[in-house]
Amino acid sequence: MDEQPEESRTGTRIEAVMAVIRSRIAARSLLTGARLPSVRLQARAMKVSVSTVVEAYERLVAEGIIRSQPGSGFYVSGPLAPFSLAEIEPKLDREVDPLWISRQSLEADDGVLKPGCGWLPASWMHEAGMRRALRALARAGNGELADYATPLGLPALRGVLARRMAASGIEAAPQQIMLTESGTQAIDLICRFLLEPGDAVIVDDPCYFNFHALLKAHRAKAVGVPYTPNGPDIEAFTEAVQAHAPRLYITNSAIHNPTGAVLSPVTAHRLLKLAERSNLVIVEDDIFADFELTPAPRLAAFDGLARVVHIGSFSKTLSASVRCGYIAARPEWIESLADLKIATSFGGGRLAAGILLAALTDGGYRKHLETVRARLAGAMETTVARLGAIGITPWIVPKAGMFLWCRLPDGIDAAAIARTCLKEGVVLAPGNAFSQSGTASGFLRFNVAQSTDARLFDVLARALAVS
Template sequence: MERSGTRIKAVMAEIRSRIASRIYMPGTRLPSVRAQARAMQLSVSTVLEAYERLAAEGIIASRRGSGFYVTGPAAPLALTEIGPRLDREVDPLWVSRQSLEANASVLKPGCGWLPPAWLYEAGMRRALRSLARADALELTEYATPLGHPGLRQYLSRRMAVSGIEAVPERILLTESGTQAIDLICRFLLEPGDTVLLDDPCYFNFHALLKAHRVQVIGVPYSPNGPDMEKFDAALREHSPRLYITNSGIHNPTGAALSPVTAHRLLKLADSSDLVIVEDDIFADFELSPAPRLAAFDGLARVIHIGSFSKTISASLRCGYIAARGDWIESLADLKIATSFGGGRLAADVALRALTDSGYRRHMETVRLRLAEAMDKTVARLKAIGIEPWLLPPAGMFLWCRLPHDMDAAAIARTCLADGVVLAPGNAFSQSLSARDFLRFNVSQSTDRRVFDVLARALASAQA
């Protein structure tokens, strides 16, 4: 009886999950009892009992001679119900929430940002004091549809240094880099479209794309960029609409796109309808700039985005999109439709901080501190048997393999109980092929307690 009850609950959970993820919308006819039984390799009587229980709860309804149908209204969108069920420790939303909700006593080597003391607080304070004396319009009015003209002019000059030709009229300011990608997805994607992601990649890409209900295909990432053979195969097999990547410092691996890979990638894209979204959020951490796809492409099929949350302040919500002119017009309309006017304050603070005489010196100091933290973190990890996948040329991330094929999610669970938040590899992997990897943020790994807790967790896992 107990096994039968478990099987009935499994059928009910499957149907509830499909309703919660909106695969089954109101009015959808469920698979017949026999079809569901074959799909789940269960008896017809088990599935029938599950359907009857769901009907008793009012979730589905039986129509004589026709079958069972989902009742309305549509379930609220539950992102955790979309795609395979993951252990919470490798769910992208869980990892983000653990990092964001942790109090000051918790160590966060798994988070993706600099410690507060490493950010440009002095420049922020100067910018805010200056803005307090500005014209009232800067403090009270909506921004123009494209956003602050001065900041767009600055970004145009800044991109030109990387070879990207984007006049201010082809730049749209957003509330963040995440909003930039969300607007692009709204503009170019329909539910069911296919998107390519690096495997591994920044885990919030996975979470955001779930909200757009698209199919995600992972392409293995190498030290020089995406695996070109696998990328070509994915283009041919899936006809994807978008590819989202980092060209500069890659998250989570710390790798950089090579010129050869960049040229091959764009050549493959030219033979398809693929649009590439290039996230350049880590540009100011580079010591030697990597190639930019937008520079090679001239913003024809590449959309270039970024923000300032990693270098100035995470509280400063300001990002941007650079794209072809007709797309910028449509994206500006979408921005108005979804958030109306952007804020003047954040853009004005960003411009004042970026053009402040101290910003260049600030970033020189940050790059030096990151290089020192990288060396120390690598040495401390090696001492407890953890090896980096590669030694990044710059940036804050180390992508590391655990010894003895250990389960990174289990290690993260153990360390969390001791006040250390880690980022397990499968949170970044669409194929769930990074089970024994962890991403370390070296700027958040300066406290020796991180390695003491981690060493105990490793020893416990081997015992």
Template sequence: MKRHGTRIQTVMAEIQARIASRTYTPGIRVPSVRAMAQAMQVSVSTVLEAYERLMAEGVLSARRGSGFYVAGPVAPLALTELGPRLDRDVDPLWISRQALETSSDALKPGCGWLPASWMFEAGMRKALRNVARSDTLQLAEYASPLGHPPLRQFLSRRLAGIGLQAPLEQIMLTESGTHAIDLICRFLLQPGDTVLVDDPCYFNFHALLKAHRVNIVGVRYTATGPDIDAFAAALLAHTPRLYITNSGIHNPTGASLSAVTAHRLLKLADSSSLVIVEDDIFGDFEHTPAPRLAAFDGLARVIQIGSFSKTVSASIRCGYIAARSEWIESLVDLKIATTFGGGRLAANIIHQAITDGGYRKHMESVRQRLAEAMDSTVARLQAIGIKPWRVPQAGMYTWCQLPEGKDAAALARACLSEGVVLAPGNAFSQSMTAGDFLRFNVAQSGDARIYEVLKRALGA
């Protein structure tokens, strides 16, 4: 009887999970008793009892001669219920929470940002003082829909420096880089569309795209960009609407797009309806700028986004979108609908900070510190058997492979119990093929205790 009861609960849990993920919405007919019994390899009586209990709970309703239907309102959106259930150690949302919520004394080699002491604190304090002396309009009024004109002018000049001509009317400020992608997804996607991402890629791309109810397809990432043959096959098989990538310094691998790969990628995109979103958040970390898809394309089918949270301050949220003029018009409408006027104060502060002469010197110092930290971190990891996939030329990330037979999720679990937050590879991999990889942030990996904990967890 206990086994029968467990099977009934399993059927009930399956139906409830499909409702929570919005696979089954109100009014949708659920599989017939016989079809469900066959699919779950249980008896018809087991499924019938499960459906009867779900009816008693108000989850299902029955229609004579027709079958069983989902009752009630649409379930609240639960991102963790969309797609296959992930172990929490590789769940992007859970990993983000661990990095954001753990105490300040925790060690975070798996987090995605610079230590607070590496940020542009002096410039921020000076900018805050200057903005505090601004007139009432600057301190209290909504921003214009496109955003702070001086900051957009600065961005236009900076984009010109990498070969991208984007006048002010083609640049719109957003509340963050994530907000920029969210607006683009609202603009271009419908539930059920397909989006290509790099495999591996920044794990919050996965979480954000799940919220938009789209199909996510990963394309293997190489040392020079996406695997072009795999990309062509994905275009043919899935007819994707979007491709989201980093072109400067790739997250999590630290690789950079080559000019040859960029041209081949754009040639493939020209033969499709694909739109490319290029996240350029790490541009200021480069010693020599890598090719940019947006520059080669001239913003015809490529949209570039970015923000300042990695170099200036994560507390002051401000990002941007650079796109063709007619798309910016529609994106402005979406921005008004979702955030109204935008953050005038944040944009003003960011503009004051990055146009101060100290920002250039600050970034020179950060790039030098990162280069030294990269050398040190790679050497210390190699000493305990953790090898870099490649040694990046710039940036804060190194993508590393564990010794044979070691599992990154299990290692992350063991290290978390000792106060070390890691970023296991399958959190970044749509295909879940990076189970023996970890992403390390070299700026957060200077403490010797990290390597002691890793060594114990590895059994080295």
């Protein structure tokens, strides 16, 4: 056999592999920092030999287009290949990008209306309690003013949290509770602890949009399961578990964000059975607990913190300015989570926990909550009526909380409405920001506490009229 043609055929095959990789990079289906298909997979996909792919990859390394990570694989290289959340998937419309909504809401100045934001106006928060707490801390022992916290955080606050949880039927000893710097950091630490890059995680569809951003930061794959007025659709959940073998399910207990729905006991029970069969861990985010009028079931209460991790904070009901959240979980998990917390944020300070403890145990907090719940109920009623008058209808009318998940008139696109309203100083939260499947383009989430200004409904009505 003549050797020349054989070599040349091989050369052509090597070039074909190189061309395929180059074009995938150019088309951004392989982004900076992404791992290339393994040599074996690529060889099988292109029906060429493993050595052809090895040679092609090695030439691309020599060209500086990809880099080899010994023992791990080949990665698309870049100027510095920094990790950017925005680059991970094809750029969304900025209007339905979870980070865009967060940033708009966080950045908006005082003249802007923010019905799309996820928190109460400052004037609805526990101002008097915060002032009293700060004055109390100004007189506290010097250790509280100067020192790092212990690894799990202020024991007295963990005791208060244990008693609060016991009142919801969740048995958690103080040593099963760790303070964090926020509810978001609590979920972040759990993801660090339980997820590998590429793992699948079930989220509700729709769900709190920052869960999408957080999971992207962990390079995890979010799998959406439709949410019903009683909790996740169990049939779809079962299918998702079978199809994706997820490690985690992240959800809100009590009042669901963005729908305001509440998990029914029957759905909770089915979920837990399913989780047990499939070795799934559930993160139950309970940050809206204090808005409830009648307590809904908590997964952590049924499960006894076996495979449910319970997290929370007081950012929604007391103050978002003082940062403190918590995790309740199996004791041996708390040990590892404390190690991770120290490694990545050195354990936190004593001050935030001290302020929170003072403000929570101050007799005024309960009274403050009663006032807020009553104001929310009033705002809910008014907002439903005002939105109804312009053809925007609630998916359900929630029993409590600040969120109202609303359907726009047929054929109207929420992202387009959001874009129009932003020009008039109104920050909305369009449905697809909450939807992994992108099937909520006809929805908006309203925060009824941020929807008390009549101007909002004029702006909305005009935007609906022109779209």
